[in-house]
Amino acid sequence: MPFNSVIFIFIFAPVVIGLSLLFRSFANRIILTASAMFYAWGEPKFVGVVIVSAMLDYLLAAGIARTPNVSIQKLLLTTGIAANLTLLVYCKYAAFFVETLGALFGASSLPIMQILLPLGISFIVFEKITYLVDVYRRTTSPAQSIFDYLFFVFFFPKMLAGPIIQYHDIRAQIEQRSVSLDDVEAGATRFLLGLAKKVLIADTMAPLVDKLFSAPVAQLGFADAWLGAVCFTVQIYFDFSGYSDMAIGLSRVLGFRLKENFNQPYLAIGFSDFWQRWHISLSSWIRDYLYIPLGGNHGSRLRVTLNLWICFLASGLWHGASWTFVFWGAYHGLFVSLDRIARERAWPRLPSLVGIAATFFLVLIGWVFFRATTISQAFAFLGAMADPTRVSGLPDLWVTTDVYILLAVGFVLSFLPLQQVRRWTASLSEPLVRATQHVFLWAATAWSLGHVYTSSFQPFIYFRF
Amino acid sequence: MRSVQSILFLLGVAVLVLAPGLALLAQTSDSPQWDALRRNRLVGAVINAKTPALDAQSFWDGQGQSGIEPWLAERMGAPREFLIRVNNMFDYWAGRTKVPGLLIGRDGYLFGPPMLTDWCLRRDPGLSAEMAIGLKRAQQKLESLGKTFVYVMSPNKAAIYPEYAPGYCKPSTTPRFHDRFAEELTRNGVNFVNAHALLDAEPKTPIMFGKYGGHWNDIGQFYTVRALLALLEAKGGRAIGQLELRDVRTDRKPRWDEADAGALLNLPYELAAESPHARFGIAARGKPINAIFIGSSFMWGPMRLLSEQGLIGNARLYYYFNSTYRYTGTSEQQVHVPNVVREDFGKALLDVDYVILESNDEWLESPHVTNFIKAVDSL
Known part of the structure; x- marks a missing residue:
C-alpha cells in the first residue's frame, strides 16, 4: 500500500x-x-x-x-x-x-x-x-x-x-x-508537500528515465544521455525525499517527531557534506553502528580510509544486490576519502558555487552507476555523456513540455537557499505569506490527488531497498 | 488569526481527502439525496474494474489487494471526477495529459499518438504493394458484380497541420506510408480519393480539423465528399449530385466530433476554439445511392453529411467491419444493427450499387481493410 x-x-x-x-x-x-x-x-x-x-x-x-x-x-x-x-x-x-x-x-x-x-x-x-x-x-x-x-x-x-x-x-x-493543532497542520503540510514532490516531479521524470536507461546505449546521443542522467538526479531526490516527507508528516500528525532525512543535498560542498544531507538516517546508522565500531577516525590514515571504504561498500550493497550498487558505494567511498584532503585544502579556497557545482557534477555521475543495470552499461552511458558529437538514434524519444517545466522546478527547489528564503519571507506579512502558502499547497494537493487517480501506479524507488 | 487560517487550511484538505470516501459510502445508499456525490460525468472510457475477490487465498497471493484499488477508485463518484478534472487542467497547462490516446501539440492543439507516429516517425508497415494489389482485386471482383468501388484515404490531422505538431516531432524527409501506398494504388489503377492531397491543396482557413478535435470538421469532410461523389458519378456512370459549400459560419461552439479530443481531456471547463460550421447544397441532383460503406470513425461525419443532403437511400456503414449501422434517408434514422458483418456483407451487396471503403492515414493498414479484401475474395 x-x-x-x-x-x-x-x-x-x-x-x-x-x-x-x-x-x-x-x-x-x-x-x-x-x-x-x-x-x-x-x-x-x-x-x-x-x-x-x-x-x-x-x-x-x-x-x-x-x-x-x-x-x-x-x-x-x-x-x-x-x-x-x-x-x-x-x-x-x-x-x-x-x-x-x-x-x-x-x-x-x-x-x-x-x-x-x-x-x-x-x-x-x-x-x-x-x-x-x-x-x-x-x-x-x-x-x-x-x-x-x-x-x-x-x-x-x-x-x-x-x-x-x-x-x-x-x-x-x-x-x-500529545498532538496539537500545530502538529496536525505541520504534519499534513509535510505529507502533502512530499506527495507533490513524488507524484508531480519524480513521477514525471520516471518514464523518460526508464526509456533512456533501457534504450540501446549505441543509440543514445550526447543530449539524450545528459537528459537521462539529469532527470534521474532529480527523480531520485524528489522520489526519496518526497517519501521521507510523507513519512515524517504522517508521523507528526500521529504525534511522533522523526528526525530529518534530507537537508538540500545538492547544495553540498564535498562528499562528506553530501552524506550529512542525503539519507541522513542511513548515514547516521552507518556511522554509529559500523564506522565507529570499526575504529572510526582513530588510527592511521590508511586505517581510516579503509574504514570509510568498508562503510561505503556496505552502503552500496545495502541499496541493492547488484555490482552497480557496490560500484556506486565504492565511488562515493573514494570521494569521501579524497574529501578529507579537500576539506582542508580545496573547498575553503574555492567559491561556494564552484564547490557546489563540482560536488553536484560528481554526484550526478555517480547516479549513472546507481541507475544503470550493469557496470558496462553505466560506462557506455557515461561515454555518450562525454562525446558531444554523438547524435541521437532515438527518433521516438518524445520529451513533452511538462518534463522540462518540472525539471526546472525540480532544479529550483533543489538549489533554492531555503534559509535565505525563510529570512526574506519573515520580513513580509505573516498572514499573507501563510495564506499564499496555503493556497499554493491546496492547489498542489488537488493536482497531486487527481494525479493519484489518473496515473498508472509507479512504485517508489526505495521500496525494494 | 493564525489558528483560523490553520483550521481553514485543514478543513480544505479534509474536504479533498474525505469526500472520495464519503462518495464511496454513498454508493451503498439508494437515497437520491446522495446522487450528486455519486455521479461521475467523466467523458470517454474509464476503468471498468472487476469486483475483486475478497477471500483469504486472494489476500495471500496479493490478487485481492491489487484488484481492490481500481474497484474502489471507480466508485468514488463526484469527488474523484473533480480531482481528475483539476489534475487534467494543471497537466494541460503544463503541456501534458495522462489521458491515453491524446498528446498536446503547439498552441494547445490536440493529437492522437498514431497521428504523430505516422507523421513524425514516418512509420512504414511495408504492406503498400500487397494492400494495393488486394484492393485492385476487390475492385475487379466488385465491378464484375456490377458494383462501383471507391477507396477513401482520410487524412491525418498532424500531416495537414504539421505546424501545430509538438516541438519534439521532427519528421525526416522519408516519404510516409501514405505516400508509398498512394503510389501503389495509382500504379494498380484502384479508384481512390486521396483526402490528404485534397486538403493539403486547399487554403487552411477556414480550418479543416478542430483545434481540439480528433476528427475532421465540416470543411475537411466537404472537400473529400465532393471528390468522392464526383468519382462515384464518373465510375458509376450516373448522376448523384454535386456537393456545394453554400455558407460558412464560424463560432466557438464546436459540434459533434469537432472537439471530441478536448472533451476526452475532461477538464473542469469546456475547451472552445474556432469552429466553422458549413451549410451545404446540391447542384445537378441525381438519384440517392444505395451503398455499403466500410470505414473508421472518420466516416461518421461524411455519413451524416450525405444523409442530411439526401444523397444516400439505402445504406449501411460497417464500422471497422465489425458492426453495422443502417441508414435509410436521414441521419435520424440511423440504426445500429448487431450482426456478423461478413455474413451480412454478401446479402447486403445484392441491394447496393456502390461500395466505399475508407481508412485513415494514421492507420491505413487497419484490419478492416484486409478483412474487407478477404470478404470480397470469398464472394
Missing part, C-alpha cells in the same frame, strides 16, 4: 488518523493494528516472519539487559545481529551471491534462487539491529512490552522506506505524546 495510492490516501490514512485522534488512550493499539495491516497488505506472506523475528529480538534484548555477564551479553547480541543479518542476506543477497559465485567459478549448474524480496526488509533489519545494540550499549533500556517493540518495528509511516529510526529516539514518544 504505497502512500500515493488511492486506498492509502482516501481510506487508510483518514481512518487511522481519525481513530487515533478520537480515541487517544487507545492510539498505540490502533496504530499498531493498522501498521500490521498496512504491512500485511503488501507482504501477507512475510508479516509473520517479521513478528517472530521481532519477538526474538525482544527476548534477546531482555536477556542482554538482565544479565550482568558481559560475555553472555555479547553472545546474545551476536545471536540477535546474526539472526537479523541472516534474514537480510537470505532474502536480499542469496541469489546475488549464488550468481556471483557461478560467474566467478563458471559453476553454471548452481541453482538459480528465486526469493521474493520483502518490502522494506533493509530498513526493518537495520532498525531491529539498532534496538539490540542500543540495549547492549545501555543507550536505552529494553521496551516495556512486546507491543511497544512491535510498535517500533511496524510503525507504518517509516516501515517501507524509512527514515531509519533508532529505538531510543522514539521510545519516549511511544510511551507518552
Whole structure:
C-alpha cells in the first residue's frame, strides 16, 4: 500500500488518523493494528516472519539487559545481529551471491534462487539491529512490552522506506505524546508537500528515465544521455525525499517527531557534506553502528580510509544486490576519502558555487552507476555523456513540455537557499505569506490527488531497498 | 488569526481527502439525496474494474489487494471526477495529459499518438504493394458484380497541420506510408480519393480539423465528399449530385466530433476554439445511392453529411467491419444493427450499387481493410 495510492490516501490514512485522534488512550493499539495491516497488505506472506523475528529480538534484548555477564551479553547480541543479518542476506543477497559465485567459478549448474524480496526488509533489519545494540550499549533500556517493540518495528509511516529510526529516539514518544493543532497542520503540510514532490516531479521524470536507461546505449546521443542522467538526479531526490516527507508528516500528525532525512543535498560542498544531507538516517546508522565500531577516525590514515571504504561498500550493497550498487558505494567511498584532503585544502579556497557545482557534477555521475543495470552499461552511458558529437538514434524519444517545466522546478527547489528564503519571507506579512502558502499547497494537493487517480501506479524507488 | 487560517487550511484538505470516501459510502445508499456525490460525468472510457475477490487465498497471493484499488477508485463518484478534472487542467497547462490516446501539440492543439507516429516517425508497415494489389482485386471482383468501388484515404490531422505538431516531432524527409501506398494504388489503377492531397491543396482557413478535435470538421469532410461523389458519378456512370459549400459560419461552439479530443481531456471547463460550421447544397441532383460503406470513425461525419443532403437511400456503414449501422434517408434514422458483418456483407451487396471503403492515414493498414479484401475474395 504505497502512500500515493488511492486506498492509502482516501481510506487508510483518514481512518487511522481519525481513530487515533478520537480515541487517544487507545492510539498505540490502533496504530499498531493498522501498521500490521498496512504491512500485511503488501507482504501477507512475510508479516509473520517479521513478528517472530521481532519477538526474538525482544527476548534477546531482555536477556542482554538482565544479565550482568558481559560475555553472555555479547553472545546474545551476536545471536540477535546474526539472526537479523541472516534474514537480510537470505532474502536480499542469496541469489546475488549464488550468481556471483557461478560467474566467478563458471559453476553454471548452481541453482538459480528465486526469493521474493520483502518490502522494506533493509530498513526493518537495520532498525531491529539498532534496538539490540542500543540495549547492549545501555543507550536505552529494553521496551516495556512486546507491543511497544512491535510498535517500533511496524510503525507504518517509516516501515517501507524509512527514515531509519533508532529505538531510543522514539521510545519516549511511544510511551507518552500529545498532538496539537500545530502538529496536525505541520504534519499534513509535510505529507502533502512530499506527495507533490513524488507524484508531480519524480513521477514525471520516471518514464523518460526508464526509456533512456533501457534504450540501446549505441543509440543514445550526447543530449539524450545528459537528459537521462539529469532527470534521474532529480527523480531520485524528489522520489526519496518526497517519501521521507510523507513519512515524517504522517508521523507528526500521529504525534511522533522523526528526525530529518534530507537537508538540500545538492547544495553540498564535498562528499562528506553530501552524506550529512542525503539519507541522513542511513548515514547516521552507518556511522554509529559500523564506522565507529570499526575504529572510526582513530588510527592511521590508511586505517581510516579503509574504514570509510568498508562503510561505503556496505552502503552500496545495502541499496541493492547488484555490482552497480557496490560500484556506486565504492565511488562515493573514494570521494569521501579524497574529501578529507579537500576539506582542508580545496573547498575553503574555492567559491561556494564552484564547490557546489563540482560536488553536484560528481554526484550526478555517480547516479549513472546507481541507475544503470550493469557496470558496462553505466560506462557506455557515461561515454555518450562525454562525446558531444554523438547524435541521437532515438527518433521516438518524445520529451513533452511538462518534463522540462518540472525539471526546472525540480532544479529550483533543489538549489533554492531555503534559509535565505525563510529570512526574506519573515520580513513580509505573516498572514499573507501563510495564506499564499496555503493556497499554493491546496492547489498542489488537488493536482497531486487527481494525479493519484489518473496515473498508472509507479512504485517508489526505495521500496525494494 | 493564525489558528483560523490553520483550521481553514485543514478543513480544505479534509474536504479533498474525505469526500472520495464519503462518495464511496454513498454508493451503498439508494437515497437520491446522495446522487450528486455519486455521479461521475467523466467523458470517454474509464476503468471498468472487476469486483475483486475478497477471500483469504486472494489476500495471500496479493490478487485481492491489487484488484481492490481500481474497484474502489471507480466508485468514488463526484469527488474523484473533480480531482481528475483539476489534475487534467494543471497537466494541460503544463503541456501534458495522462489521458491515453491524446498528446498536446503547439498552441494547445490536440493529437492522437498514431497521428504523430505516422507523421513524425514516418512509420512504414511495408504492406503498400500487397494492400494495393488486394484492393485492385476487390475492385475487379466488385465491378464484375456490377458494383462501383471507391477507396477513401482520410487524412491525418498532424500531416495537414504539421505546424501545430509538438516541438519534439521532427519528421525526416522519408516519404510516409501514405505516400508509398498512394503510389501503389495509382500504379494498380484502384479508384481512390486521396483526402490528404485534397486538403493539403486547399487554403487552411477556414480550418479543416478542430483545434481540439480528433476528427475532421465540416470543411475537411466537404472537400473529400465532393471528390468522392464526383468519382462515384464518373465510375458509376450516373448522376448523384454535386456537393456545394453554400455558407460558412464560424463560432466557438464546436459540434459533434469537432472537439471530441478536448472533451476526452475532461477538464473542469469546456475547451472552445474556432469552429466553422458549413451549410451545404446540391447542384445537378441525381438519384440517392444505395451503398455499403466500410470505414473508421472518420466516416461518421461524411455519413451524416450525405444523409442530411439526401444523397444516400439505402445504406449501411460497417464500422471497422465489425458492426453495422443502417441508414435509410436521414441521419435520424440511423440504426445500429448487431450482426456478423461478413455474413451480412454478401446479402447486403445484392441491394447496393456502390461500395466505399475508407481508412485513415494514421492507420491505413487497419484490419478492416484486409478483412474487407478477404470478404470480397470469398464472394
